[in-house]
Amino acid sequence: MIKTRIGHKNDIPGILLLQEKYLYKNLNDLERQKGFVTTPFTIPQIEDIILQNGIFIAENENDEIVAYAFAGSWTYFEQWEIFNYMVSRFPKLSFHGTPITTENSFQYGPVCIDEKYRGKGLLNQLFEEMRIEFLKKYPISITFINKINVISEKAHTKKLGWKKIDEFEFNNNTYIGLVFDMKNSVLK
Numbered sequence: 001m002i003k004t005r006i007g008h009k010n011d012i013p014g015i016l017l018l019q020e021k022y023l024y025k026n027l028n029d030l031e032r033q034k035g036f037v038t039t040p041f042t043i044p045q046i047e048d049i050i051l052q053n054g055i056f057i058a059e060n061e062n063d064e065i066v067a068y069a070f071a072g073s074w075t076y077f078e079q080w081e082i083f084n085y086m087v088s089r090f091p092k093l094s095f096h097g098t099p100i101t102t103e104n105s106f107q108y109g110p111v112c113i114d115e116k117y118r119g120k121g122l123l124n125q126l127f128e129e130m131r132i133e134f135l136k137k138y139p140i141s142i143t144f145i146n147k148i149n150v151i152s153e154k155a156h157t158k159k160l161g162w163k164k165i166d167e168f169e170f171n172n173n174t175y176i177g178l179v180f181d182m183k184n185s186v187l188k
Helices: 009-022 041-050 080-090 122-134 150-160
Strands: 001-004 055-059 065-072 105-113 140-145 161-168 171-181
Touching: 001 122, 009 041, 009 065, 009 105, 041 055, 055 080, 055 122, 065 122, 080 105, 080 140, 105 122, 122 150, 140 150, 150 171
Parallel strands: 105 140
Antiparallel strands: 001 055, 055 065, 065 105, 140 171, 161 171
């Protein structure tokens, strides 16, 4: 039985273990085709997001962390240049006629699910845990996916219903900008 919940400080070792297992730089080309994460979070960065109730985890029956999802304010994510670049594009973006701003949106991701637990509805379960918490503050969620991470793009657009609103180049990579209406549950 998989349990999802807001992460806490005791989860940091498990989060780091899962991160290392699926970090882009640690995978070969074949492994990357199954999905990856690119942002290596440090212990202080994880501690900061925990204080904001911004990390969500899934545990298996042995209390091992088998998935995580980050979510946070643009202020938290401004420590990485790509997020500042994304925010600079907001004046050109809107969703259902509403301009996207740093006040009405937040950054979702990265999300990482252990390969053994993929394709079983865990993404939806974990995302719903995050959605319920962040809907209290934000009507819109924004994320980006490296265009070569096809498995992640399909999971988010097909399983969760994210909508593509942007495409941009950053550090010699092409990214797809996605938006999600936080009022929409992803559980069927």
